[in-house]
Amino acid sequence: MKKIRLGRTGLMVSASSFGALPIQRLSFEEAGRLLRKAYDNGINYFDTANAYSDSEEKIGAALCDVRKDIILSTKSGASDKKTLLSHIELSLKRMKTDYIDILQLHNPSILPDPEDPQSTYAGLLEAQKKGWIRFIGITNHSAQRARDAVLSDKYDTLQYPFCSLSSEEDIEIAKLTCEKDMGFIAMKGLAGGLITNAATTFSFIKQYPFVVPIWGIQREKELDQFLEMEENPPIYDDEMKRLIQKDRKELLGNFCHGCGYCLPCPAKIDIPQAARMSLLLRRAPYQQFLTEDNYKEMLKIENCVHCNSCKSRCPYGLDTPQLLKENLNDYLVFRREHSSQL
Numbered sequence: 514m515k516k517i518r519l520g521r522t523g524l525m526v527s528a529s530s531f532g533a534l535p536i537q538r539l540s541f542e543e544a545g546r547l548l549r550k551a552y553d554n555g556i557n558y559f560d561t562a563n564a565y566s567d568s569e570e571k572i573g574a575a576l577c578d579v580r581k582d583i584i585l586s587t588k589s590g591a592s593d594k595k596t597l598l599s600h601i602e603l604s605l606k607r608m609k610t611d612y613i614d615i616l617q618l619h620n621p622s623i624l625p626d627p628e629d630p631q632s633t634y635a636g637l638l639e640a641q642k643k644g645w646i647r648f649i650g651i652t653n654h655s656a657q658r659a660r661d662a663v664l665s666d667k668y669d670t671l672q673y674p675f676c677s678l679s680s681e682e683d684i685e686i687a688k689l690t691c692e693k694d695m696g697f698i699a700m701k702g703l704a705g706g707l708i709t710n711a712a713t714t715f716s717f718i719k720q721y722p723f724v725v726p727i728w729g730i731q732r733e734k735e736l737d738q739f740l741e742m743e744e745n746p747p748i749y750d751d752e753m754k755r756l757i758q759k760d761r762k763e764l765l766g767n768f769c770h771g772c773g774y775c776l777p778c779p780a781k782i783d784i785p786q787a788a789r790m791s792l793l794l795r796r797a798p799y800q801q802f803l804t805e806d807n808y809k810e811m812l813k814i815e816n817c818v819h820c821n822s823c824k825s826r827c828p829y830g831l832d833t834p835q836l837l838k839e840n841l842n843d844y845l846v847f848r849r850e851h852s853s854q855l
């Protein structure tokens with residue numbers, strides 16, 4: 514497995530790294546097997562978050578004996594120093610380690626004031642002094658905030674969505690990060706499941722050799738696919754470009770990225786899935802979405818109380834309630850048209 518220098522951190526991380534959000538859905542045993550297989554095949558960088566339920570504990574259980582050989586990053590969504598420090602202490606305990614390589618502020622809606630002694634930034638500096646964390650990072654879905662964070666020169670790494678559907682603005686942010694010698698960690702490499710041909714986005718990302726993708730991996734066959742592509746990289750040729758153009762055309766405009774920042778919803782709507790239903794029905798095997806359980810989930814959209822809290826939290830500026838309504842209408846028509854298969 515090739516290694517990439519993660520900007521000024523100097524950390525040499527695997528060219529395909531491991532995003533540990535999906536392992537929340539696995540048992541400890543299954544997650545352990547997957548993490549260990551990744552490690553045994555040269556993946557040395559694992560990214561998780563305080564908010565990913567038991568993901569940190571699963572990493573700790575599976576990899577604590579090889580701690581010195583791996584690089585760990587996690588995130589805290591705290592908005593004050595005290596909470597941030599308590600999150601870090603918890604992460605250390607969960608991951609069975611006495612240091613975290615990169616601690617990232619998790620998608621803050623406002624960048625903290627580094628001069629404020631009670632800010633999360635002050636907390637990061639204190640944690641660094643205590644030896645709890647080595648480097649300071651930030652994650653964001655907002656292009657403006659990501660750019661501001663890079664220009665502030667206060668962060669060693671930026672984690673930002675990056676895939677074959679990325680806009681010119683996203684690419685500029687990635688390049689700016691590189692110019693500033695920050696590490697660029699690419700999340701959502703498969704656009705939250707909307708890119709169904711992994712080779713297209715893989716070959717696109719590899720045009721930017723400083724970019725470190727953290728693939729969200731839940732199944733062994735997904736891990737195998739990324740390992741195989743690292744071994745025999747797909748070429749970014751005319752056919753790849755054509756497939757990417759096709760995806761871009763189909764996903765043109767403001768599509769839901771499935772990031773989940775709009776949650777929780779008082780009507781208990783599974784917004785990240787419901788707001789992408791039309792696309793999922795056409796881009797993934799649709800039968801799985803026509804089940805009775807999924808039908809009931811989609812009908813919850815009718816209980817929307819139009820509080821608009823989802824809309825105000827969406828980093829992509831989507832009119833989420835409207836998007837949900839359109840998806841429900843489309844879903845009902847699609848389900849009717851495929852009623853013979855129910």
Ligand code: SF4
Pocket residue numbers: 777778779780781782816817818819820821822823824833834837
């Ligand atoms: S506007 Fe509707 S969908 Fe959005 S959070 Fe409120 S109830 Fe949920």
Ligand code: SF4
Pocket residue numbers: 768769770771772773774775776784785788826827828829831833
């Ligand atoms: S509606 Fe916006 S915040 Fe919610 S999952 Fe989609 S992109 Fe993310």
